Every structure is written in C-alpha cells, then in structure tokens.
Amino acid sequence: MTEDRLAQSHNPLLSVRDLSVAFGGIVALNGVSFDMQRGHILGLIGPNGAGKTTLFNCLSRLYQPSKGDILMEGASILTRPPYRIAEIGISRTFQNVALFPNLSVIDNVRVGTHSRSNGNIVSDSLKLGQVRRAEAALERKVDEILGYLGLRGVAHAVAAELPFVTQKRVELARALAAEPKILLLDEPAGGLNHDEVHGLGELIRRIRKEREMTVLLVEHHMGLVMSTADHVVALNFGRKIAEGTPSQVQSDPQVIEAYLGNKNR
Amino acid sequence: MELLSNQILAGIATGAIYACMALALVMIYQAIGQLNFAQGEMAMFSTFMAWQMIHWGAPYWAAFVLTLMLSFAGGVVIERLLFRPLAKAPILTNLAGFLALFAIINSVAGLIWDFTIKPFPSPFGSSPFLGSRLVSTHQAGMIGVILLVLAVLFVFLRFTRMGLAMRAAAAQPESARLVGIDTNRMIALGWGMAAAVGAVAGMLIAPVVFLDPNMMGGVLIYGFAAAVLGGLSSPPGAVVGGFLVGIIENLVGTYVSGVGNELKLPIALALIVIVLVVKPSGLFGRQEIKRV
Numbered sequence: 001m002t003e004d005r006l007a008q009s010h011n012p013l014l015s016v017r018d019l020s021v022a023f024g025g026i027v028a029l030n031g032v033s034f035d036m037q038r039g040h041i042l043g044l045i046g047p048n049g050a051g052k053t054t055l056f057n058c059l060s061r062l063y064q065p066s067k068g069d070i071l072m073e074g075a076s077i078l079t080r081p082p083y084r085i086a087e088i089g090i091s092r093t094f095q096n097v098a099l100f101p102n103l104s105v106i107d108n109v110r111v112g113t114h115s116r117s118n119g120n121i122v123s124d125s126l127k128l129g130q131v132r133r134a135e136a137a138l139e140r141k142v143d144e145i146l147g148y149l150g151l152r153g154v155a156h157a158v159a160a161e162l163p164f165v166t167q168k169r170v171e172l173a174r175a176l177a178a179e180p181k182i183l184l185l186d187e188p189a190g191g192l193n194h195d196e197v198h199g200l201g202e203l204i205r206r207i208r209k210e211r212e213m214t215v216l217l218v219e220h221h222m223g224l225v226m227s228t229a230d231h232v233v234a235l236n237f238g239r240k241i242a243e244g245t246p247s248q249v250q251s252d253p254q255v256i257e258a259y260l261g262n263k264n265r
Numbered sequence: 266m267e268l269l270s271n272q273i274l275a276g277i278a279t280g281a282i283y284a285c286m287a288l289a290l291v292m293i294y295q296a297i298g299q300l301n302f303a304q305g306e307m308a309m310f311s312t313f314m315a316w317q318m319i320h321w322g323a324p325y326w327a328a329f330v331l332t333l334m335l336s337f338a339g340g341v342v343i344e345r346l347l348f349r350p351l352a353k354a355p356i357l358t359n360l361a362g363f364l365a366l367f368a369i370i371n372s373v374a375g376l377i378w379d380f381t382i383k384p385f386p387s388p389f390g391s392s393p394f395l396g397s398r399l400v401s402t403h404q405a406g407m408i409g410v411i412l413l414v415l416a417v418l419f420v421f422l423r424f425t426r427m428g429l430a431m432r433a434a435a436a437q438p439e440s441a442r443l444v445g446i447d448t449n450r451m452i453a454l455g456w457g458m459a460a461a462v463g464a465v466a467g468m469l470i471a472p473v474v475f476l477d478p479n480m481m482g483g484v485l486i487y488g489f490a491a492a493v494l495g496g497l498s499s500p501p502g503a504v505v506g507g508f509l510v511g512i513i514e515n516l517v518g519t520y521v522s523g524v525g526n527e528l529k530l531p532i533a534l535a536l537i538v539i540v541l542v543v544k545p546s547g548l549f550g551r552q553e554i555k556r557v
Contacts, residue, residue: 098437100440101551
C-alpha cells in the first residue's frame, strides 16, 4: 500500500474517545481523544506522569478506563478480556521488557503466535494432520521473524541471559509474531545508545512499510519521535495539549511550556 | 554391598512416588505461586475412587484410567470453585483455603469409606522382579509407570503449543495474556494435571502403605522435601529431588544408627530446613530477581 492511499482512508483503524482513567482521587487521563489512521506511525509524547503509559495500558486492557471508549475498526475493545486483544490485532512491547525469562528466544517468539493458532489440548497433544500443517506454517513464520530482526544466532539462548538491547528486540519479535494490525511500542529507545536509536527509527519505518502495520510509539526520545512519526499527540497531566504533524507539535507553545525548554532532550 | 544396592533401589522406588507428589506440587506452585497442602488428600481421594471402582468389579487399568480423568476434572472444579475466587486474596487466605480443603477431603473420605485400613491391589503383584531379590515386581512396575507419566508430561510441556502456553502463563501471566493466552484456563489445566499426577502417585503407593484417609500425610511431607530440594520453580528438579529424597531417606535410615524406620520422617523435615537455609532456590530452581 502506498502512503497516499493510506492517508485517504477515512475511517480510522483505532480511535480513542474521551478516555478518562482515575486511580482513587488521582486522574491519570482526562478526556483524551484521538484517531489512528491505518499505516501511520503515531508518536505519543509528554513529560513524565503525563499519562502515556496509562493510555497504553488501557489499549492493551491492563487498565479499565473509568470513562470513554476505545474503538478498533469501529468496535469497542473494552468488552474484551485482556487475552482476547491479540486476536483482533493489537500487540505491544513493554518499557522494561516483559519476556518469558526462562524460555528460549525462539520459544518466546513462538508464544507470540499463540493468538494465530487454534488448537485445543487434545488435537495439540496428538499433533493431528491439520494441527501439524498449521504448526509447520507458524514455525516458518517464527523463523522468518527471527531472521528479519537478526535473532537467528541467539534463537536457542535463554531470554533472561541476553543483553537488554537484544531482549528488547526479542520482545519486538514476539509482538510481530502475532501479526498485529497495530503495534504498540512503549519507549523502545530506552536504554539504547545514539547509533542504536538511529537504527531503531529505521527499523520501525521498515516494519510499517514491509509488514503493513500501524504503529503507536510512546517515547521520551524526541529525536526519534520527530524523525519517525507521521502524526504526534502530546499529553500533559492527563490531557491532550496538542496534536498534528511533528513540526506543528514541536512549535506548539503549550508543548514547549510543558517541557520547559527541555524539548531537545 | 548387596544391602547398599538394595537400599538404593528401594529408595528409587519410593522416590518415584515422591517425584510424582513433588511434580504435582510444583505444577500448582508454578501456576499460582502457592503450595497446595491438600495435594496429598486429593491423591488419597482419587485412590479411594479407584478402590471403589475395583470393588465394584472394574478391571484395574480401566479403574486407573477413569480415576485419572475424574481426578483431572476434580482438580479443575476445585480451582474454579475455591481458588479462582481467592486469586487476588492475600497469601494467608489462600493458605487457610488449602488447609480447609485438606480437612474437608479428609473427613469426606472418612465419611464415605470410613477410617479402617484397606488393602489396595497392585497390578504387578509382589513377586521378585526377574528373579532378583532386590526389587519386587510392584516396585519395578511403579518405577516404570511413573517414568512413563513423567515422560508424557515432559513431551507435553516441551513440544506442544499448549505446553508452551502453560509455561509462558506461569512465567509471565501479564505478557501471556497480551499474546492471547487465556491464563485462567492454563491455571485450571495446571490444577487438573496436578490432580491426575497426584492420583497416579496415590494409586501406586497405596499397595505399600495401605489405603486409609490419612495415608498420604507422610508422603506429602516427602513430596514437599523433594520439591524444595529440586527447586519449586523447576518441574524436572522436582522429579530429581523426589528420587534423591527417596534414596537419602533409605540410606540414612539404614546406615545411621538410631534412626531406623521410625525416625525417617524427621529426615525429610531436616532436609527442607537445610535446603531453605543453604540454597533456597533448590538444586535446579531459578533465583527470583525482582526489579525495584
């Protein structure tokens, strides 16, 4: 799909409507609304405590919003239990990496394909013909993703024993294995050095293009957001303070104020 | 020398039972992070069901298989009715739940089948195995059946997608849900499998210790010792721990004067204390590291 055609589509892939989350008396998100267009990379920025992670956790159904709705292709996701989010095409990574620590890299990625398989305990254990063929297809996909992200060399290493940067890559591989429509990336640049951040930006753009995914990028690293995102939403104290192209948001007085001159950090 | 090899073989035979109990404990521990104090009673109840079926005229192996299925279902039901509602409760609430379950199963078994000791048949008989005086056919059959159960479980957990999903749910429930794994179902599955594995242990130890509602008390403590020794987070560790505890128990009972048969149980308890002091994660367990 070309970007022009993508931009023309009118109905958003995901739309966040008037979303509020309160923890006791603390309002973490206050009436936030925005749309995600198919094929876009949407950057979500804001200082610490702005509500970025809270919003993220609502999207992956870890938190239940107190008000508002999240629509995926027009249908609310809030009625689904967390384990049924992957099957409608939402996958995520975590800021601090939440891999299955004692499983191997390849097993971690295999688990990622869980929502794309439909076996039960009996057919799985007996490896009946149909299950066998489906598993072979999934195995090929797992291998393809490992190759795509340059992880074949560590495929059989235990996840917990790998360097942090590699673990982040494994987590990305696990998310890709579910073939999501929307990829949620929570601070993917955290803990990376300058060159690695640059490589990451390219990788995100490549994934969007080659794997036809829509990406929501929560990031502290302004350079990465500004160079990667098509569209940026800025939050502060749980409210949306600006939305637009990276350059529009970057020059927005409210955003500059929120970051108090730290916008180039 | 013959005494030594005899004792080691006998140790392996009882160790196989401890391995089963330890494995059942570890499966539930992995799923919900709690020790199931009622595991022994669940196994005892399963054994009584098998006894009842055989008493009604069912062939041994038919009763065996049917008991495994009923135990699996029973494990799932106990999880649904008792422990799912307690999933977010504090640890002491869960502990009270397990102790209540222990008392309930024990009394119900006594109510139905009374507390008199009953013989339980062995499908293998008790003649010397292959003419050897070291092992009886029952002991040999016991080791064989348990190794088979362990192998089936290993293959299931290691090589099937469902097994992988179970391991993932145990390691990181939050991430597991996000890749589409119904973690509640995995916990129920873990309970069912633990109940079935425990039932195997119960049915195989019953010909040796005889059948009564209190038959599993001692066995469960050895199971705990085995699980702690092998590491609570490691199913293969539980199995190795089981065999080691069986062998240690027999060797100490034979060679340390003054211990004998009566003081074997404190050996298991001492083992638990020693492991927890010296190496709390056990032989094969993974040390838990928390990000602060």
